[in-house]
Amino acid sequence: MEEKKIALNGLKEDIPLAKFTSFNIGGRAKYFFEGNNKREIIKAVSLAKQEDLPFFILGGGSNLLVDDKGYQGLVIKIQNSGLKIQKENSNFKVAAGAGTSLSLLVSNAAENGLSGLEWTVGIPGTLGGAIYGNAGAFGKSMKDIVKEVEVFDAKDLQVKIYSLEDCRFDYRESIFKKDKNLIILSAVLELKKGEKKEIENKMKRYLSERKKKQPMGFACAGSVFKNPSFAQTSRRFMTDRELSAGELIERCGLKGRSIGGAKISEKHANFIINLGKAKFSDVRRLIDLIKKRVRSKFGIELEEELQYLEHPL
Ligand SMILES: Cc1cc2nc3c(=O)[nH]c(=O)nc-3n(C[C@H](O)[C@H](O)[C@H](O)COP(=O)(O)OP(=O)(O)OC[C@H]3O[C@@H](n4cnc5c(N)ncnc54)[C@H](O)[C@@H]3O)c2cc1C
Incomplete structure (x- = not known):
């Protein structure tokens, strides 16, 4: 890719992204900028646009799977808090x-x-x-x-x-x-x-519900898939209640399945956890396996809730 450079105070280069994600997975960003106020965010985006440099907006990184190849563009971390x-x-x-x-x-x-x-x-x-x-x-x-x-x-x-x-x-x-x-x-x-x-x-009630149902203490990105619509599952299962993505994955016998350092949680099948050294490709392969099995067993196309940050080229 042609070398592109933007004039932005506080611009950092070659920054590892894994630590900015709850999954703790991902390569390096060519450029990285922390926007601490509106003006800085607008400036970073405007410059990237002007220079035709691909940019990605990062929040808390808690719904994100970042490619191990990193990102050959500008990651703008949104930090205007208050x-x-x-x-x-x-x-x-x-x-x-x-x-x-x-x-x-x-x-x-x-x-x-x-x-x-x-x-x-x-x-x-x-x-x-x-x-x-x-x-x-x-x-x-x-x-x-x-x-x-x-x-x-x-x-x-x-x-x-x-x-x-x-x-x-x-x-x-x-x-x-x-x-x-x-x-x-x-x-x-x-x-x-x-x-x-x-x-x-x-709040206490909600938190204790969460602790009962979700894996705690593991790097993850929350629910991997959206729940399918009621129309999809009720037609397929003749049931009058919604079936969650987690239930479908469980019915495919995939709970606990692991690839490399990534594992489908035993506690909640719609959570993929990083056992420590998971790679982007491990999680991606588990996602593909789940989609394939759910499609062939139930004819339902699961759609990711988590977002990807992939190499733009
Ligand atoms: C343990 C755990 C539990 C969770 N439970 C839930 C839950 O109960 N319900 C739920 O909905 N989610 C849940 N999540 C997922 C996640 O926390 C939420 O989706 C959260 O809102 C993502 O916010 P973020 O700032 O981390 O976004 P990021 O992960 O940083 O980004 C997600 C997407 O939003 C975009 N984005 C972020 N900020 C901006 C902005 N300012 N402008 C434009 N685009 C932006 C990014 O480009 C990216 O595409 C959970 C995650 C974990 C790890």
């Missing part, structure tokens, strides 16, 4: 930078007796990443609390405000997943006043 709470009639608006962690948001909300974010307890990553994938748990998702999103559009280099409707949220889907030119800068969430004790109890 939040402000404002009262509006009986509701409360929380304005936060895209780089704010969900854990900071939910703990702040709980401290202030604000309800609506309890279900995010235990989900790693940033607000930007959660909006991108419409993260969800316990029957709730970001679409239930997002009021508006501030976006930098790399196509026309303009800052825009997206309303809840503009975000086109669906199950683990959003406009941001479809259009990679849209970079989430910040968002306003709408929360309700609640009882602090009740909020804390709910």
